[in-house]
Amino acid sequence: MVENVFLELRNISKAFPGVMALNNVSFSAQHGEVHALCGENGAGKSTLMKIINGIHKADSGEIFIEGKPVIIQNPVDARKHGIAMIFQECTFVPEMSIAESLFLGDLPVDGFRRVDWRFIYKTTEELLHSEGLLDNPRLVDGVRTKLKYLTIADIQMFEILKAIHKDSQVIIMDEPTSSIAKKEADDLLRKVIDLKNRGKSIIYISHKMEEIFRIADRITVFRDGKVVGTDTADHLNINKVITMMVGRELSNDYPKAEIPIGEELLRVKDLKRTGVFSGINFALHTGEIVGFAGLVGAGRTEVVRAISGLDPIDGGSIFVRGKETSIKKVSDSIGSGIVMCSEDRRRYGLVLIRSIRENIGLPNLDRYIYGGHLHHKKEFDEVQNQVGSLKIKTPSVEIPAANLSGGNQQKVVLAKWIIKDPSVLILDEPTRGIDIGAKYEIYKLMNEIIKDGKKGIVMISSEMPELLGMCDRIYVMCKGTIVVEIKREQFSQELIMQYATGSLKAAG
Template sequence: MRILMENIHKAFGANKVLEGVDFELEPGEIHALMGENGAGKSTLMNILTGLFHQDQGKITIDGKETVFSDSKQAEEAGLAFIRQELNIWPQMTVLENLFIGKEKRNALGVLKEKEMKTLAEGVFKRLNISIPLNKEAGTCSVGEQQMIEIAKALMLDAEVIIMDEPTAALTDREIRLLFQIMKELTATGVSLVYISHRMEEIFEICDRITVMRDGVSVATSFIKDTSFDEIVKQMVGRELEDRYPERNPKYGETVMEVNGLTREGVFEDIHFSIKEGEILGISGLMGAGRTEIMRALFGIDPYDRGEIIMNGNPISIKNPSSAAKQGLAFITEDRKDEGLVLDFSIRENIALTNLESFAPNGVVKAKDEKQFVKMMVERLKVKMESQETKAGNLSGGNQQKVVIAKWVGTSPKVLIMDEPTRGIDVGAKREIYNLMNELTERGLAIIMVSSDLPEVLGMSDRILVIHEGKISGELAREEATQEKIMTFATGGN
């Protein structure tokens, strides 16, 4: 399938999102689509697949001008869109999710469950997925849910598959498997649009790249003819000299110690400490227990035994509220479901954890609240129309900044950041890294959980590696390498 999008424009009210985008997709190619959050990538693909209609411009598919009335019509024509926000129905089984809206029935309308299971098992075998088909989808990990979405697209026999940040929640093994499947698909003539902020993946798997900036396509080139620096310059309109800012940490006193933290069957005998002004990186493969340890520290999940000490005093953490009162803050990896109330405004989200400051007598002091929010959004450079803009209308990078602002405003002693830059463009990443440096210079201690090895190496002062719920290794910044981290992450010495 050959697709040509020419001079595409789209506005939502007074907000001009696309102002002249050209995009071309050839049969059997993997075409990267890159740009900062808010550049218009998802909007462009939503127009292609019929969710939105362009205000101006033309879409041609195999030489015929085409406009899909809705996304279902696009799917029937052979276009599948695997979105970053996974379309999983949590209370339904994996099998039911795979066939939702596309169930196989006999002439009497009875489900042909055996046929559906056979089809699903065939795709799962191809993807090397071992998730039980009768498992409730909501109990699957984020990585498993991502693989279910990929399986759904393959079951459509799609000629074009659009992937929006498909590897954000996958392990290295799952990423390698996905890349293998992508190459097999293109060998049969299937075309892939690959939206990602992971530059290394773009150079490994893609044939061409189109870069967008501020609603305009600024360049299209073959991967072999461009470079990391050139793409970054096209994306942000300026040179990004170093991916990670220089760190010159000045450590203070030990602010937190964890001794023997254990949750049976999940993690065991976790020991570590962290000083004021330090960034402690937590690495390991998905499912190793990294996030589970952080959730226990913040009182979201229980632990069976162990001791947590803050500033030399043992503390009891029973829930997130008590953790926050003890000086802990937690930026979750799932910003949409756990970090933000998407229907709330930016102001309401940022003020949510600071209500006691604005409402000492139970009545919110609106002026103080707005002034505080103004200070936080300026400090974090949140791009928005106003404080009353709904958080759900922001780009991924700006949503993450709002989550950070919400917790930084509580003046914590230890800030836990779980996958702080997942799904965020290189420009926004740099701003978050600069903020992390600024916070540690003020004495804040940061625990950073990340699956991005270059990020772990670039921002951590010290690295703990988790393997199967245990600390398998500790590395100082100057001795850490990707090879050493992966050795520990896979159980080696």
């Protein structure tokens, strides 16, 4: 590899109240390379990237671009220096068109100082064409299509497009594939390689090791705010990286426990929501973990939202322990012992300005109120307990959820529903954005939850190995319906994929 450094960071440190987020970190990004960042949740990866992008200011250390020291005060400065960042939780204005969003911040004007829409549309179209993005079926209105009609994966592609348009040299991607489907992730990874071949420098953060080893030239591993090491990908392998990340060897197996399967807890019969899903029949027993596989958009989340009383149903019935139950609102489902942990932590899962204690405690207040008094100590103890068992990395339970790293926010969402101690726990993508070590803790916790033989878990996941590793049975959904039920003895990734993509159809 050519020594061709574009961006260099030397001895960067950054403290937040109670946390040393970065401790004397040095790092470089070369032209024409993909540099991957790995590390446990809260290790400091996003913080370092936010410093490069001018969102946070380092307490000490220096930044060099092509060998010259620079000061990056804000994202505008970063952009001037050729740095672009694509955030995991992309925020965008839904009513804005693709073309407008591309030129946001510097709309070109014509000789009469009017916005030059012709130029804007033409340029956007040419750019989409040259990047091979014009044949997207969602672009019903071409480059005038509003962002609200696009998928998350599309938006990410357009963010990349923006970076290309601004001629950025460094493109930072923070967990770009965590909420998109496999095929779209493949497209994105191909784009990353394409950019690298065009001489760009890509900094790529991910918890998905397969991805990293597919695209990375160099890998830097963080632990507790420090760089553990940087090396070329061909000198490393998945196990070595994991060992560097967690400081010890970690088994790659799934800790599935042998738990006897008992009586029926939940049965769903012919559940239907017009235009969304239909023909949904499934059951969950005590001691059981039942998985839902399928492609993004197959309707899995919609089904569990309906069962949790978040969305209305148009037909079918739900039985809890054999008794038909009407679920019209969330309190009905909670009253029947059904609790769902949402996949979208930002939208449904957390109140970011509130503390960890409040986020976990709020839906559980009934447990802490006796005789009209709130028992703070009990609340605090239970919250503290969850923070410990899920290894939520924080100096205190009183800090706002906004201050946590992405993966640790996800753990707070899990904690608040686990405390409720429901008989049916529905987990929608429970390990999204969670590091490898913490995933293992979550699997163990799932065993812990069902081992008394009174509860069961429904798990939706796009990570096939996790479904195969932890479930007793898997239902596969395709286009709004359950196409097949597969028992553990018959589990195979190929079989599930064939049903999920519709290349195999349900018998009869």
